Amino acid sequence: MNKRLEHTMRSYVKIFCIGILIGCLCRLLDYFPADTIWSFSSIQTLLGFWIMTNTIIVLLSSSNICAGISSFLYMFGMTLGFYGLQAILGIFIPLFSGGFRTSLFVLFTVLSIPCGAAAFILYGWNQNNTFNSILYSLPVGALIAETIAISVYFSIYHSFLFQLLMNSVGIIAFGILFFKRANCKAIYAISVILSTLLFYFAFALYHREVSMWLF
Numbered sequence: 659m660n661k662r663l664e665h666t667m668r669s670y671v672k673i674f675c676i677g678i679l680i681g682c683l684c685r686l687l688d689y690f691p692a693d694t695i696w697s698f699s700s701i702q703t704l705l706g707f708w709i710m711t712n713t714i715i716v717l718l719s720s721s722n723i724c725a726g727i728s729s730f731l732y733m734f735g736m737t738l739g740f741y742g743l744q745a746i747l748g749i750f751i752p753l754f755s756g757g758f759r760t761s762l763f764v765l766f767t768v769l770s771i772p773c774g775a776a777a778f779i780l781y782g783w784n785q786n787n788t789f790n791s792i793l794y795s796l797p798v799g800a801l802i803a804e805t806i807a808i809s810v811y812f813s814i815y816h817s818f819l820f821q822l823l824m825n826s827v828g829i830i831a832f833g834i835l836f837f838k839r840a841n842c843k844a845i846y847a848i849s850v851i852l853s854t855l856l857f858y859f860a861f862a863l864y865h866r867e868v869s870m871w872l873f
Contacts, residue, residue, distance in 0.1 A: 662718045663715065663718045663719045663720060663724055663725075663728050664720045664724060665720065665721055665723055665724045665727075669724070669728070670727060670728065670731055673715070673728045673731050673732050673735070674731040674732070674734070674735040675735065676732065676735065677731060677732040677733065677734065677735025677736040677738075677739065678735040678736070678738055678739035678742075679739065680711070680732075680735075680736050680739065681735060681736035681737060681738060681739025681740035681741075681742075681743070682739040682740070682743045684701060684702035684736070684739075684740055685739065685740045685741075685743045685744055686743075687699055687701055687702070688702070692817075693817070694817065695816055695817055695819045696817075696819050696820045697817045697818045697819065697820060697821065698820060700817075700818065700821065701820065701821065701824075702740070704804065704808070704818070704821050705800070705804055705861070706801055706804050706805070706808075706821055706824060706825040706828065707821075707824065708733075708773075709797055709800050709801055709804075709828070710797075710801070710824075710825075710828045710832075711732070712729050712732070712733075712773060712776070712777055713780075713797045713832060715728050715729050715732055715777060716729070716777050716780045716781055716783075719777070719781060721781070722778050722779075722781035722782065723778070725777040725778055725780070725781040726774040726775065726777050726778030726781075727774065728777070729770075729773050729774045729776070729777035729778075730770050730771060730773060730774030730777075733766075733769070733770035733773045733774070734767055734770045737763060737766040737767055737770065738763075740766075741758060741759050741762065741763045742758070744756060744758075744759075745757055745758035779793070780793055780796065780797070783836075783839070786841065787841065788841055788842050788845060790839075790840065790841055791840040791841055791842045791843075791845040791846040791849060792845065792846075792849045794836035794837075794839060794840050794846055794849075795836070795840075795846050795849035795850040795852075795853050796849075796853050797832055797836075798829060798832050798833050798836060798850050798853075799849070799850050799851075799852070799853025799854040799856070799857055800853065800854075800857045801825050801828050801829045801832065802829055802850070802854045802857075802858075803853075803854045803855075803856075803857035803858035803860070803861050804825060804857070804861050805822065805825040805826060805829060806854075806858055807858065807861040808821055808822045808825065809822060833850075
């Protein structure tokens with residue numbers, strides 16, 4: 659895969675602007691009806707979309723520093739676009755009233771830092787060693803775990819179908835790609851299973867309905 663993100667100001671401005679556009683789109687989707695089978699308004703509230711987009715950023719990055727900074731700027735830009743658009747449109751359209759939510763903006767800006775740190779670490783999968791098999795397994799395991807949790811939620815409440823399908827596509831695409839790239843296929847497979855279990859119980863706590871179903 660061609661490395662399209664570089665350790666340059668131009669590249670960072672580009673990914674920051676992309677983050678703003680994604681944030682604006684998510685803000686607009688947030689006003690779709692929530693009680694439908696597709697649940698378009700909840701795309702950004704689940705983790706699958708952010709796992710996939712940040713994984714793509716790491717794949718396109720030219721270095722670990724580039725991956726970390728690009729991921730942070732993408733998430734920060736998304737946060738700025740998400741809350742900034744609401745504040746701007748709220749001046750003219752009552753539907754978007756509520757002002758600029760400073761506390762949430764600060765919270766998700768701070769959370770952008772560990773996203774950048776995770777991207778910095780995941781870039782290590784480009785090293786020609788056994789550890790790259792473990793790193794490759796983490797995004798796949800996280801996606802599988804959330805997909806299981808969403809499947810349980812879908813079976814009960816008949817919603818989040820779009821997120822379920824989106825995550826499934828991500829699992830297939832990344833699962834095959836990373837299996838081919840992993841230095842040790844056996845370690846990759848075992849790590850996917852272990853990371854799925856780890857993330858599954860973490861997501862079960864995040865999705866309260868799934869937690870009730872489990873326990």
